[in-house]
């Protein structure tokens with residue numbers, strides 16, 4: 665589903681965030697992206713979502729070369745990706761319903777379809793009873809689940825999560841991981857950037873480890889080998 669071939673990213677000002685990174689994430693896989701702060705995890709996710717462009721190398725998504733994709737074609741790629749952030753990026757003056765409905769409104773769904781899909785997404789994350797709440801009336805774990813409902817509401821085949829459990833205690837983090845595993849069980853491909861080693865170990869998933877912008881190791885689910 666995602667193929668990186670010798671991908672490098674220099675930010676303006678000369679900082680090298682990624683260096684010759686190559687890997688393939690197959691459709692239906694769930695994997696972690698690990699590494700210290702500044703290792704390049706967020707940059708790699710942003711390159712997949714075409715929020716940043718690589719300086720060198722090639723990125724394929726679903727067989728399409730997205731490396732030099734035209735601006736007008738970016739929404740087509742984005743629609744296939746659910747993005748989840750550590751700080752969840754909810755609109756604080758909008759209700760849970762409105763936050764989750766947002767991607768569907770942008771995509772031009774009918775009000776009836778929006779109602780049906782928002783309801784299904786909130787059911788999935790266990791927040792049906794909080795539909796009219798504002799985000800500040802929710803706990804941190806609940807806010808993160810609203811962010812997840814928003815990411816999955818248009819049923820994208822790929823979920824990218826950037827430190828989704830960074831602000832949560834171990835129990836809530838495990839809840840969020842169970843949700844990701846459930847999405848993965850129904851065929852969604854999932855890539856999670858995290859530096860939480862115990863969470864990663866407990867998951868038994870494949871782990872891509874970045875260090876200083878290089879892919880240091882690629883440990884398959886349940887095993888160990890160097891990249």
Ligand SMILES: Nc1ncnc2c1ncn2[C@@H]1O[C@H](COP(=O)(O)OP(=O)(O)OP(=O)(O)O)[C@@H](O)[C@H]1O
Pocket residue numbers: 675676677679680681699700701702703704705706707708
């Ligand atoms: N927009 C930017 N402009 C310039 N340099 C950047 C930019 N974004 C990231 N960098 C640099 O690129 C390197 C990789 O950053 P990135 O955010 O990808 O790492 P990370 O592994 O996600 O770190 P963290 O876990 O702290 O979020 C860092 O040295 C960072 O300072």
